[in-house]
Amino acid sequence: MPFVALGGLLVIVCVLAYAYGAAQLGDRVQVLAVARPVTAGQPITAADLKQVSAAHDPGVRLVPASQAVKVVGRTAVVPLVAGTLLTPELLGDAAFPPGGQVTASLALKPGQYPQGLAAGARVSVYVSTTARDGGQSAPAASSAAAPARMSAVVLRVDLAGDGEGSTVVTLLLAASDAPQLAAAPSGGVVLMQTSPERD
Template sequence: MALGGLLVVVCVLGYAWGAVRLGDRVQVLAVARPVAAGQALAAADLKQVSAAQDPGAQLILVGQAQQVIGRTAVVPLLPGTLLTPSLVGEAGFPPAGKVAASLALKPGQYPQGLASGAQVAVYVSATGTGGDGQAAPANASRAGSAPTRLQAVVLGVDLAGDGQGATVITLLLDASDGGRLAAAPAGGVVLMQAAPGGN
């Protein structure tokens, strides 16, 4: 009888704990289908999900849906992504302080399987190779200098490329880094994929 009574107490406590946890959940907005960077969000792009209430997460509540519809995705959004204010911008693209840039990169300059939405480290070296594979002129580079590291998000990967064996990859990066990327010599850019949320 004592064992049975203990089991009843454990079940009651477990139910009470579960009820409290469920009570801490809120209805928030998530992505229902793929949304490209720069695309305006429509009602069909959003869905309602339950999430744990966490003030630090800055999730967008269902009641704020009308404030999100019509705004643009700052980065490519995948289904199931919980929306936060940092993922949506105004009705223009690229967002303030950002630029979009397209690069024609050869195999070996970017990781295989690279896809939209990936976070990448962009290494820009002062030296590179020309289209014929020859080293860049000495006056166009600084021998021995370490490459500059930039942060970017992949907006698109065009495997059809430029018709000369290169893949065209479009990046979203800080406007202050645009000049460094534009000044890179041929063959002077290498992309490395970073883990989500990584540096």
């Protein structure tokens, strides 16, 4: 009798486990993911996409697999690695950079950017009106004691640099921030990597 009771209990457990698993699998949707690396600004082709099954989460806006035709031809706003689940925020218009944004390349010395910085990273860009050598830049219309802060996405990191010991980092940032960044004195820009934002 104990073995019969134990067998019955195992059957019940297996049935419940199967029901739970079926319910979980039933709450999944077919969405689009990146099949191979895509650089920022590169038009997305059908070969760059693949369909995957993902858990349905109302808080995450994934791109349904049925919209693949609408995605082809659009550009990647940031560098995309294989396996990335696509969201509307990662897709730009056919033109690059997207409207209201610009690209900028900076020659930075060690200490002005974090080690291991790579394409796709989100960074805070701190722009000072005082150069590192102690020289003052021309005062800006809205100068302040604290460095100005702006947000950007790293598009490229060229370790070969400019041939003078600097690493060239290319950023995607708001067009409204470009004039202030361009007016920064030598050594007056520092990058700090930030955590990915969830929209």
